[in-house]
Amino acid sequence: MPRVVVTGLGLVIANGIGVTNAWNALMKGKDGTATLTSFDTSQYKAHRACEVKDFKIDTVFENETAANTIHKYTYTAAKEALRDSGLSETTGCNRERFGIAIGTLAGELPPFEYLLRNAPDDKANGFDMGVALTYPPSSITTLLSEDFGFEGPNMVSLNACSSGNHAIAWALDLLYEGKVDVMLVGGGELIPQTEFTHFHNLKALAPEKCQPFDKERKGLVIGEGAGIMVLETLDFASKRNAEIYAELKGYGMSCDGHHMTAPHPEGAGAIVAMSNALSMANISYENVDYINAHGTGTSLNDRMETMAIKSVFKERAKGIPVSSIKSMIGHTMGAASAIESVVSCLAIKNNAIPPTIHYETPDPECDLDYVPNEGREAKINCVINNSFAFGGNNVTNIFSRL
Amino acid sequence: MKKKAVITGIGVVSPLGIGHQDFWDNLVSGNSAIAPMECLDLSKYACKNGAEVKGLNPEEFLGRKGLRYLNKGTKFLGSSARLAVDDANLEIDEELANDTGILIGSSLGNFSQTTDYFHNIIREGPSNLSPMQSYDVALNSSINYVSVFFKMKSFARTISSGFTSGTDAIGNAIKLIQNGKAKVIIAGGVEQISLDLYMIFYMRKMLAGSDGTGNEISMPFDKRRNGFIMSEGSYVFVMEDHEHAVSRGAKIYGEISGYGSLFSGGRNSDIEKRVEKARNTMKLCIDDSGISPDDIDLINANGNSDKFSDLIEAKAIKELLGGKGEEVPVHTVKSTLGESYGASGAAQTASALLSIKNSLVPPTINCEEKDPECNLNIVNKKCEKEVNTVLINSFDLSGNNSCLIVKKV
Structure with a gap:
C-alpha cells in the first residue's frame, strides 16, 4: 500500500487569507470574530460571526450573484494549495489520476438566499440563470475540476460538520487503492442565514465570543472560509521532489446512532472515531503530541469531547495539548475539519501549537491542557484532528511527521 | 484475497x-x-x-x-x-x-x-x-x-x-x-x-x-x-x-464487483472528449472488476433521453466494445421511470440485480425511431436472457462519469 503525504496547503479564514497570514494570526491568538455583515441580524439575539474580511479574488465572476458563491473561497484556497505543492505547473501527468473531494454543510445556499431576500414573494425567485450551475452541491468540485484540469473522480461530502474529514478519508482510500496519484481535498463554507438561524433557534450561538472548554462557554460562533490540501502518494511526491508537510496516516469514522442533533453524552462515538484512527495509523495513544479538538464552545460538545479524550488517551490525557482554533475563526461547519487538518499539518511543520483563546474560567469537567490564550512551541510529530457533527457523524484523522 | x-x-x-x-x-x-x-x-x-x-x-x-x-x-x-x-x-x-x-x-x-x-x-x-x-x-x-x-x-x-x-x-x-x-x-x-x-x-x-x-x-x-x-x-x-x-x-x-469514476472536463468539453472519458470510465470499471469488455452481457445505460448525453453514451459504448458494440443488449430504466438524478445509479443497480435474479431484461419504451447515431442493440421488448454481468453507466453533463459492474455470484 502506498504512503500518502500532504504537499500543498491553502487557507481562507476569518483571521487571515493565505497560509502564512492565517498561521501567523492563529499563533498570535488573533480573534476573527466581529459583527456579522452579510445579512441583517436585528431579529436575532446573536450578532457576531467570523466572516472573511478584505477578500479579493484574482478571477472574474459572471455577475454579482455568482460572486456570492462558495467557489470564491474554494477556488482561492485550492489555487494556493496547488501552487504550494508545485503541481499547478506540472505537465505530462495523467490527469485522470488527479481527483477532488470537498466537504460542505450548505456552501451552495447563500446565492439562493441572496436572490430570495430581494424578492421574497415567490420561492422560484431564488433561482437565477446566472448561477444555475452552482445550485447542486456537486458544482463545488466540478467547477474546481474545470478550473484546474483534473479528470479523476470527484465528489462533494455532505456530512454537516465532519464533511471535510469525510472528504479527506474518502480521498485517502482512493490513494491507498492506487486509483489516483493526487487528490485535492478540503472543505468550504459561507455563512447561510439558514444555518445561522438553525443554530440560533437551537440556542447554540454564543452572544459574544467562542470560549471552548471554558466554564462560562455559551456556545459557538458561526464562521466561514475554506481549507484545502494536496494529498499525493509518497512515490509521486518523491519523483518530483515535492516538499512534504506531513503524512496522512489514517482516519477513524463512527456514528453515534443516538440522536438527530445531540451528541452521545459519554462520547461513545467520539471514542470509537479516535481509537479507529489510531489503529488504522498503527500509532499508539502514547505517541500523539497534539489534539486539534472539535471544541465548538457548546456545553455538550466540549464536555463530551473531554471525556472521550480521557477515555482514549488514559493516563496521558492531561499531558497532551488540546486546542480549538474555533475560538478564533468560529465554527466553519463543513469546512471546519478541513481547515483544522491544514492547521494540523502546519503544527507539525512549524513545531508549534495555536492556542484556545477566550479561555478564562477553568471548568472542573474540562480539565485538560487546552493551550489557553497563548500559542506555544513544542516538538510535534503526530496530530489527531477531531470532527464530531450533528447527527453523531464522527471522523477523526491523523497526521504525522514523515 | x-x-x-x-x-x-x-x-x-x-x-x-x-x-x-x-x-x-x-x-x-x-x-x-x-x-x-x-x-x-x-x-x-x-x-x-x-x-x-x-x-x-x-x-x-x-x-x-x-x-x-x-x-x-x-x-x-x-x-x-x-x-x-x-x-x-x-x-x-x-x-x-x-x-x-x-x-x-x-x-x-x-x-x-x-x-x-x-x-x-x-x-x-x-x-x-x-x-x-x-x-x-x-x-x-x-x-x-x-x-x-x-x-x-x-x-x-x-x-x-x-x-x-x-x-x-x-x-x-x-x-x-x-x-x-x-x-x-x-x-x-x-x-x-x-x-x-x-x-x-x-x-x-x-x-x-x-x-x-x-x-x-x-x-x-x-x-x-x-x-x-x-x-x-x-x-x-x-x-x-x-x-x-x-x-x-x-x-x-x-456482487458489485467494480467501480470507476472520471471527470470529462466540464462545460467546455467537446463531444469527442466526453466520449473518450465515458469510454475510459467504463474501461476503468471493467478493469477494477477484473473482467474484460467481452464479459459484459447487458448494459444498463444512463440513457435518459438527453440529446447529447445519449449520443455520447452510444458512441462511447461502441468504442469500448468495438465490433460487438451493436450486439450487446442495452436498456435503460429511464424510459418508464424518468431521470431520478442522484438516485438514478441506485435505481439502475436495483434493475441490474433483478435482471440477474429473474433472467429478464426490461424494455426501453418509446425508442421507435432509433437515432442512426445511437445504433446500439436497444432492447425494446421485455426479453428473457441469462444475465451474468451487467455494466451500469451514470453520466452527468456537468462532467462526472461513474460506472459499476454487477455480477452473478
Missing part, C-alpha cells in the same frame, strides 16, 4: 412501485410512471411531466413516532432502508450495529427543505420558528435519521456528485466492504422532486419539452428525444461482506 461486496437486500420506494417486486413488475411490463406532476404548481412553466412516488405509507415501515417531523426524502429513504433490511432478513443487533454503516448518494439531499426553511425565516421572522421546524432540514439529515433508526455505529456518509451520486455511493461502499471498514452497509441513493430540483433543470433547459415542441416524453436513443423527465425515489441495498452473508445463510442477489 480481496473481500467481496454482495447485495442481500433491496429496498425500493419508486414511482414504479413501493417494494422491489412492484418496481420490477412495472419495469418489465413497460408501464410508465410519467404523468403531469401533482406535487408542484407548474402553471407558469412549460414542462409539466414527471414521475412521482405515489402510495407510500411510511408509517408501515417507520412507525408513527416522530413521523410528522420527517420530510419527504427522509420518508423515502427510511422506508426503503426498512424494506431492504427486511428483504435481507437481517437483524441489526447491538453487536452487528458496530459493524454497520450507511452510505447514501443524493445530489440535492434536503436542499428544498433547507430553502423552504429560509423562505419561512424571511416571511415569518426567525423567532417565530420552532426548533422542530428545522429538525429534518440539514442536507444530510435523512441519512442521520436512518442511522439513528437502526442505531448503527460504524459510520454515516452522504456523497453528492450530481447525476452520479448514487453510483458513487455504491462504488465507495464496495471499497469500504472490501477493505474491511464495515461488514454491512446500507448503501444507495435518494432524490426527491421539489421546486428546487425543477428550477435547476428547467433553467438549464434539460427537461423534455423545454424546446417548446410540447413533447414531454422520455425517448432514450430515439432521434426525437428532447430532454429527460424528472423522477424521484429511494433505492437502498443491504451490502454485505460475502463471508458474512454466507455465514448467516442469506440469499444473495449479486
